[in-house]
Amino acid sequence: xxxxxxxxxxxxxxxxxxxxxxxxxxxxxxxxxxxxxxxxxxxxxxxxxxxxxxxxxxxxxxxxxxxxxxxxxxxxxxxxxxxxxxxxxxxxxxxxxxxxxxxxxxxxxxxxxxxxxxxxxxxxxxxxxxxxxxxxxxxxxxxxxxxxxxxxxxxxxxxxxxxxxxxxxxxxxxxxxxxxxxxxxxxxxxxxxxxxxxxxxxxxxxxxxxxxxxxxxxxxxxxxxxxxxxxxxxxxxxxxxxxxxxxxxxxxxxxxxxxxxxxxxxxxxxxxxxxxxxxxxxxxxxxxxxxxxxxxxxxxxxxxxxxxxxxxxxxxxxxxxxxxxxxxxxxxxxxxxxxxxxxxxxxxxxxxxxxxxxxxxxxxxxxxxxxx
Numbered sequence: 001x002x003x004x005x006x007x008x009x010x011x012x013x014x015x016x017x018x019x020x021x022x023x024x025x026x027x028x029x030x031x032x033x034x035x036x037x038x039x040x041x042x043x044x045x046x047x048x049x050x051x052x053x054x055x056x057x058x059x060x061x062x063x064x065x066x067x068x069x070x071x072x073x074x075x076x077x078x079x080x081x082x083x084x085x086x087x088x089x090x091x092x093x094x095x096x097x098x099x100x101x102x103x104x105x106x107x108x109x110x111x112x113x114x115x116x117x118x119x120x121x122x123x124x125x126x127x128x129x130x131x132x133x134x135x136x137x138x139x140x141x142x143x144x145x146x147x148x149x150x151x152x153x154x155x156x157x158x159x160x161x162x163x164x165x166x167x168x169x170x171x172x173x174x175x176x177x178x179x180x181x182x183x184x185x186x187x188x189x190x191x192x193x194x195x196x197x198x199x200x201x202x203x204x205x206x207x208x209x210x211x212x213x214x215x216x217x218x219x220x221x222x223x224x225x226x227x228x229x230x231x232x233x234x235x236x237x238x239x240x241x242x243x244x245x246x247x248x249x250x251x252x253x254x255x256x257x258x259x260x261x262x263x264x265x266x267x268x269x270x271x272x273x274x275x276x277x278x279x280x281x282x283x284x285x286x287x288x289x290x291x292x293x294x295x296x297x298x299x300x301x302x303x304x305x306x307x308x309x310x311x312x313x314x315x316x317x318x319x320x321x322x323x324x325x326x327x328x329x330x331x332x333x334x335x336x337x338x339x340x341x342x343x344x345x346x347x348x349x350x351x352x353x354x355x356x357x358x359x360x361x362x363x364x365x366x367x368x369x370x371x372x
Contacts, residue, residue: 006366009251009327010283012358013334014047015370016055018227018243023059025240026221030207035218036060037085037200038225040075041067045226046358047245048367050078055371056225057082065220069094072103085128085163087220089138092116099125104162106130108139110152113159121158128163128198129153131189133182135169143192150193163198163217164190172205172231183214205230209237228343228354246343246358247334248365251327252300254280255320264317265309269294277320279305281330284314288361289332292350300330302337333357 026036038061044052053064053075063083066072069091072084085104092115098105099121107113107127116125129149132139140146153161166186170178183201190199202210202219208230227244229235257277264270264278279300283289291311297304298318308319318330333341347354 006368008282009249009253010281010287010365011249012046012361012365012367013247013249013370014051014367015243015245015247016051017371018245019047019052019225020055020059021243022225022227022245023056023061023221026207026219026224027060029239030219031212031215033217034215035062035198037063037065037218037220039065039087039220039222041065041071041087042359043071043363045223045355046361047226048369049075051367051369052225053079053082056221061221063218069097069103073097073101076101076103092119095119095125096121099123099158102126104128106138107149107153108132110145110149113149113152113156116156116159123158125159126162127153127159128165129161131164131166131186133166133168133185133189134178135167137167139166143189146189147192161193161196163196163200164193165198165200168201168203168206171203171210172234174233179210203230205234208239209234223355226358244343248332248361249334250281250283250330250332252279252324252330253282253315253326255323255326257323263309266312267310270309270317277323278308279318279320279324279330281316281318282314283332283365284312284316286313286362287365289316290350290360293346296346296349297341298330298332299334299336299339299341300324300328302339304339304341 038056040049040053043049065085065087067088072086075084087106090105095116096119104126108130130139132141140149153159168179168182186201198218199216200218202214204222204224206214207219223230224242227242258272259275260272262272285291289311294307294311296307305318307316309317333343343354343357346357
């Protein structure tokens with residue numbers, strides 16, 4: 001029986017085989033005994049956290065990373081024995097839950113730790129100290145604060161310094177001065193304390209194109225786990241080919257012919273200069289196809305055709321070369337015959353980065369998983 005979630009023809013296809021290949025290739029690329037932390041925050045960059053986490057773990061990842069307590073608890077229901085690290089802020093009120101569920105928290109404030117004195121943990125609470133070496137988000141920014149934080153944690157019962165990490169701001173760029181400044185600063189910090197179980201600094205760009213010594217004990221595999229390069233610079237220096245996991249498709253639901261001078265869509269922003277065939281697609285900005293994507297090409301019968309007029313909340317219109325049948329497959333991201341429309345192309349169209357594109361495809365677009 002058909003799942004009611006899938007009646008509408010608009011769907012995102014997630015190729016889990018691609019994710020498996022990307023993780024497996026990274027494992028071969030890394031130094032021996034370096035762990036892979038699979039970053040599955042934001043619903044695995046819009047790909048589906050549980051499904052991606054499962055194939056990543058099966059392919060060699062040993063730990064999962066998310067951004068919020070809610071994301072961690074959701075994954076814990078599906079992976080009771082897997083290490084989970086929250087990379088972002090978690091309130092003190094979550095600490096007891098974290099300890100009970102074996103969820104590792106990021107910490108960067110001694111005052112945050114001191115507030116835990118009122119809580120009693122039946123299980124140890126594992127913490128990773130975040131060092132801000134130049135990203136300017138969260139993290140300790142002075143040696144004094146770092147050492148005080150480490151001391152406060154070390155002197156508390158049932159709280160463990162399980163790791164120390166930082167995040168690089170310019171690892172995906174050719175210029176290396178700022179990156180080298182961050183690496184040297186981080187190495188100085190970690191030299192000041194007894195080594196914790198996990199030291200990690202390498203984001204995707206770092207692990208792919210930088211010195212292997214920066215892999216430390218673990219790397220955080222993010223955007224390229226999904227087959228996307230962090231930047232054009234990194235894309236041109238990849239040590240192995242990436243396999244894209246995300247595609248987006250729908251079908252024609254209406255085809256009509258309009259005459260010269262007739263207009264299409266809100267604001268009548270498209271007006272035909274000759275008799276034209278117009279196709280309607282059941283996807284709009286409520287699905288993540290934002291209005292700035294007007295003019296973006298889609299594929300039908302392997303042919304590039306443009307989205308015309310203003311994109312509506314639930315639908316958009318395309319300019320067809322001929323009168324195709326209702327139900328004809330339309331690919332918005334992915335391949336048809338010898339043509340391909342990439343996530344990078346979508347990102348360039350709206351002057352953003354490829355990370356953002358799968359993340360903004362909303363939850364009402366079902367994810368369909370391919371494993372064979």
